[in-house]
Amino acid sequence: MIALFRLLPRSLLWICLVLCSVSNTPVLKAQDWIRTGSGLSGQRIRLAAADFKPVGGDPQVPVLKASFDATLYNDLANAGIFDMVSKSMAPPVTPGSPQEINLTQWAADPANASMVAFGALSASSGRLVVNGWVFDAKNPGSPQVLGKQYNEVANEDNARLIAHRFADEIIARLGGGVNGIAETKLYFVSARTGTKEIWAMDYDGQNQHIVLKLGTTSMSPRISPDNSRLAFSSIGKEGWTIRMYSLELGRPVAFPAGVPGGSNFSPAWSADGVKVAFSSARSGDPEIWVADSSGGNARKLTAFRGPDVAPTWNPKTNSQIAWVSGRTGLPQIYIMDADGANIQRMTDGGYAISPSWSPGGQFLAFSWNRKYGPGAPGGQDIYVMDIASKRWIQLTHDAGSNDYPSWSPDGRHLVFERAIGRSTEIWTMLADGTEQHALTHSGKDFMPNWSWK
């Protein structure tokens, strides 16, 4: 009898495991089209990133090397296109130059690497110099795929920066010419100071810092395609206005189109940086408006009773806008031409919000609660829809309330907001929903926006 009780939990666990694996199977199959469309479908290259060889006696070297090695490995692992050789399986050597590497050692089991990234890191006279190579382990006759040298002021930020640059070189070279995202930034809202302000961080969650402190609620940060200006919505004496902050000048710049009516929300840059779409109720009802990025020529695109908000441009063509409308009741995702014509509803029910248009123009990512309603069992999850066919895939499952997906410029990643209870964090994942992990840990982080480059 006691033995039975001891066995019961274990057998229940096994039943659960079996059920989970069964329910996962169709999801994996459904991911095929999203994997193809987001460039994640190719055979993953077996890549080893060797620890770099420390050179010189500068006392900074061990710290810089540790940051560099960790960042490079992390960037390559995050890329979504490599099958990384774990550090425990890599040969315990640090080849610092092409003369020092023994490729057969890396090509053999257990590393079994196809490609090896390696090199040397030195610090002297306040300069950090990194020499990095990528060699094809299966082509010993002519192995060099990449060779780069970097030279920056010696500090930890630059050790990470050089690692990001080298990672992006490797990703572009081995990943079909698509630029990597290791040097991109994430803009987001954080209430860590007690007020929702605009913050920024590196794509991997490092270097989190406040961008500007206004002391009033700010929301919906959107970085311009050239990284020069940040548009966002903020409440002040005139109500909600679209504000512009120049990252180059380090101060706010005027955006007159975003002021009238005191109800201006959710700005969105066109991919050429020429126009900004946003929601405004200056005409009485919240509608989608568009203006020049200089703040002139504001004009209304939609005209239908009910909330209209959260526009996003098709970055491939700049000729279409997706947005959220409550014209039929619960909010749904719609698309239209950039002049307001050819309105098409994309979602068939539930509560659908926060669209983000993929860089290639093919997909919409958005947040959807398909069974929304008082007492309904639905969850707010991230979905991706193929626009042409309207077929969709659910990327998050049974993990908090998920909102504000934003595509990475390579189209292989999404960043999003996940609230679990009262704690809200920024998360990232591959475009097929795998490799989800949190980037922030304050519990007060919201509304991420991925830079365009």
Next chain:
Amino acid sequence: MNSRNRVLTCLVLLAAVVGFAGCGKKKTPLTTNTAPPLSGPAPTAQLTATPTTITAGDQVVLSWRTADATSVSIDGIGDVPSSGVKTVTPAVSTSYHLVARGDGGSADATARVTVNAQQMAVAVPQDTSASSMSADELFRANVQDIFFDYDSYDVRADGQSALSKTAAYLAANPGIKVLIGGYCDERGSNEYNLTLGQSRASSAKEALVRAGIPSDRLRVVSYGKEKPFCAESTEECWQQNRRAGFTIDR
């Protein structure tokens, strides 16, 4: 011998007391078992007051929900719907007592509101703000927040009657300008809720304009779900947060 008897008596008494106490405890669940059978499920009732502590003149939102009740009443208010929300302005500390009666019996719920006397006017009687304080009191007595259904910005019947009273008050006090705030519950996105709050505040403004109040006296701002009145994930709290709120616009 004598003292031993006393000790014995004490022990017997103690045992008796403990024994009775034990019996009493055991009997408690029995009382419900022996209650006469009833024809339906027992009603349930919840009543909350927000906030629970105010200064005299401030508003309190009572919200209640019952199930399986055929009649519901709140002492001092009278018969009320099976669930709802009501704004009250108690002058003194009050216990609101709700009774829900149904085929299966009755259920009670109580919400206590502590009212603190307004001390500023007493402490600083010569303060020139004393007159404006009373203007605020009058405003709060005549202008009540209105509440909305889920994902809706249509003014309900209860909101309509509150708005009529507000319009009459504003017509009689043409010097007062009003800031109408639109609020939403915690569900859904911040961005969508900002537009929904905007539409709720606009609905209230439109109703007042239709009632003859000049639109330039009415300013609208949406707070979406950024400034909730309460933070619980319950329908009671969500209902309180789905509102248009009115303040004097100075």
